[in-house]
Amino acid sequence: MRQKVLNIHQQILEAKKEGQKLLAILLDPDKIVWEKLDHLLFKINQSPATHIFVGGSIVKTAIIEDLIASLKLKTNLPVVIFPGDPSQISPQADAILFLSLLSGRNPDYLIEYQVQAAPILKKTNLEVISTGYILIESGNETAVARVSKTKPLNRENFDLVLATAQAGEMLGNKLIYLEAGSGAKNAVPLKMIQLISQNIEIPIIVGGGIVDLHGIQNAYNAGADLVVIGTAFENDSHFFELK
Numbered sequence: 001m002r003q004k005v006l007n008i009h010q011q012i013l014e015a016k017k018e019g020q021k022l023l024a025i026l027l028d029p030d031k032i033v034w035e036k037l038d039h040l041l042f043k044i045n046q047s048p049a050t051h052i053f054v055g056g057s058i059v060k061t062a063i064i065e066d067l068i069a070s071l072k073l074k075t076n077l078p079v080v081i082f083p084g085d086p087s088q089i090s091p092q093a094d095a096i097l098f099l100s101l102l103s104g105r106n107p108d109y110l111i112e113y114q115v116q117a118a119p120i121l122k123k124t125n126l127e128v129i130s131t132g133y134i135l136i137e138s139g140n141e142t143a144v145a146r147v148s149k150t151k152p153l154n155r156e157n158f159d160l161v162l163a164t165a166q167a168g169e170m171l172g173n174k175l176i177y178l179e180a181g182s183g184a185k186n187a188v189p190l191k192m193i194q195l196i197s198q199n200i201e202i203p204i205i206v207g208g209g210i211v212d213l214h215g216i217q218n219a220y221n222a223g224a225d226l227v228v229i230g231t232a233f234e235n236d237s238h239f240f241e242l243k
Contacts (some may be wrong), residue, residue: 007127008051008078008127008129009093009095009127009129009174009175010045010227011051011078012203015202015225016203016225017220020225020226021220021225021227022050022051022225022226022227023047023048023049023050023051023118023226023227023228023229024049024051024052024053024080024205024207024226024228024229025044025047025049025051025052025053025081025228025230025233026052026054026055026082026182026207026229027040027052027054027058027071027230028055028059028182028230029054029055029056029059029064029067029230030058030059030060030235031038031056032063032067033197033221037042037067037070038058038074040234041070041074041206043074043233043237044075044077045074047233047239047240048240049077050077050078051077051078051079051080051226052071052075052078052079052080053080053081053082053097054067054068054071054078054079054080054082054093055081055082055083055084055157055227056088056143056182056218057084057143057146057147057148057158058125058143058147058151058180059087061223061230062118063210064088064090065090068090068092068093068220069092071198072092075132077091078094078095079093079094080093080094080095080097080129081093081095081096081097082097082099082120083096083099083117083233084099085113086116086120086146086176087111089117089120089121089124089126089127090203091123091125091126091177094126094127095126095128095129096120096126096127096128096129097129097133097175097177098117098119098128098130098131098132099131099174099177100114100130100131100132100168101133101135101150101153102132102133102134102164102165102167102168103133103134103136103147103150103152103153103164104135104149104150105150106148106149106150108148109148109150114216117120117196119169125126125224129174129175130172130173130174131173131175131176131177131205132164132165132167132168132169132173132175132176132177133146133177133179134153134161134165134168134176134177134178135152135153135179135180136152136153136155136161136178136179136180136189136192136208137152137153137154137155137187138152138155138180138184138208139184139185139208140183140184140185140187140238142180142181142183142184142208142219143181143182143183144181144182145181152181155186155188155189155192158189158191158192158195161178161196161219162195162196163201164198165178165196165199166209168202169200169201169202170210173202174202175203175204175205176196176200176201176202176203176204176205177205177206177207178193178196178204178205178206178207178224179206179207179208179241180207180208181208181209181210182230182231183231184207184208184209185205185209185214186211187209187210187219188206188208188209188219190218190219190221190222191222193206193219193222193223193224196223197223197224197225198206198223204223204224204225204226205225205226205227205228206224206226206227206228207229208228209229210227210232211232211233212236212239213239213240213241216229230237
């Protein structure tokens with residue numbers, strides 16, 4: 001029988017304190033090939049993943065409930081919603097990243113969608129984890145930038161990205177998520193991760209553009225506490241093998 005997942009934020013804090021690095025597999029419900037789901041879940045269970053994130057910039061279908069039900073049935077990993085909007089809330093998950101897009105100035109993604117989501121979340125037992133979401137320029141337009149109608153922060157302007165992360169921390173965010181975006185040409189710069197990790201206290205999540213085991217390790221070494229991988233893992237049966 002699947003055990004109830006305890007406080008996920010507290011687990012992330014304890015892992016950071018102990019120097020334990022975490023790994024999340026991001027699954028976009030719209031991109032799931034149901035005929036291959038069992039094989040994908042087998043791969044996840046065989047991987048070093050510590051969490052499963054579920055969500056996407058646009059979820060056009062109503063399969064998020066079915067996907068989370070399958071994940072809860074066939075894996076023992078915590079399932080965390082990584083929402084693109086308030087429609088992507090499922091009480092079946094263990095937690096939700098309550099995102100505020102700090103890198104943009106579109107009020108819908110700074111506060112409006114959060115206002116819409118709050119009454120829904122109050123009716124669930126989901127653990128709500130306030131997360132400052134910072135989109136970093138990655139060499140091509142990503143779905144996040146396109147859907148949110150915001151520009152990512154310049155990947156060379158380290159001072160602005162750091163100030164944005166520090167503002168998120170001061171506003172009370174529990175996590176900072178540095179995101180290059182799905183399908184990113186370039187990952188978040190390692191020196192940027194290092195700078196931010198040395199100048200904020202809260203855990204750092206890094207995702208987008210990480211295509212192999214070396215990319216994960218480099219992000220860890222730079223100061224990422226939790227790394228998120230998605231498409232590259234799904235498409236590569238030998239992702240965790242040294243190449």
